[in-house]
Amino acid sequence: MRSVILAAAAFAACAVEMVEALTIVLAVALTRGWRSVRLGIVAALATLAAVVGALGPTLTLLPLDALRVIVGFLLLAFGLQWLRKAILRAARYLPLHDEAAIFDREVAETRAAAVAERGHVDWYAFTLSFKGVFLEGLEVAFVVVTFGAAHGDFPLIITSAVTALVVVAGVGAIVHRPLSRVPENTLKFGVGVMLTSFGTFWGSEGAGANWPGGDAALLVLVAMYAAIAFALVTWLRSRYAEGLVVAGEPA
């Protein structure tokens, strides 16, 4: 059961990040050509593969309990950030992530930039696509390394991540537009709940706690955090509607 939830969470987290990377890649490629963009993507993927290849086996050398505390802490820190932002977006305290708007902005900036071509490589396009794929991909690498190490099943998590990559890249290649119809904000909300649940589960287990019901406790955590997150969205919306908070200040 844990494997199914893990695979689903890894797929969703990776798909969300890849949708964001695809937006940047498409914006640069459609305005400055594919050649240097392809080089940037390949360089970024190679760097990410090196990061996963170096960190994954290193983490698995740690004793399981210590590993789960470290992974649990990282997932809690990371997952709570995602979940907090997702709650603020759902409550309309932060603007929703809009891939179409981001695409338009990237295209305008890329067009405005001077052509920095040296030899046969457009370094501007290379750098932008490398940065986009690497930074979004680093979050994917984080999920792959932490999930794979704590669950002791790298092939399952890597398969989920690669499936997400193939699906997003495939759809992107067909439509040649940013995937603005993907319910990205909803996915981020779900991924935030999942990461927080896994962080709580593994971190507590590694710290010596025994979960009542074993793996079933993970499902209870997911349901509980989702319910709490929805309740917080409703609470924040009602506070705004009742005039208890004023817009314009930091969220």
Next chain:
Amino acid sequence: MRQLRAFGRFWWDFVIGDDWRLALGGGCALGLTALVARTDLSAWWIAPVVVTGLLVTTLAYAKPRAPH
């Protein structure tokens, strides 16, 4: 030195993010769980309670940034 600082800043932003209280609270929750787990008391409930409290307290003072 500047590059080292930028490198550290990047990883701080990546893992800790814009609200360090969440990471600190998560770490405290696991530390408290480890302490209680060494006694005869049950410790599984500590992290969920602390995490819920963290979410509520960090969101309690949130104010909208975008116009409705």
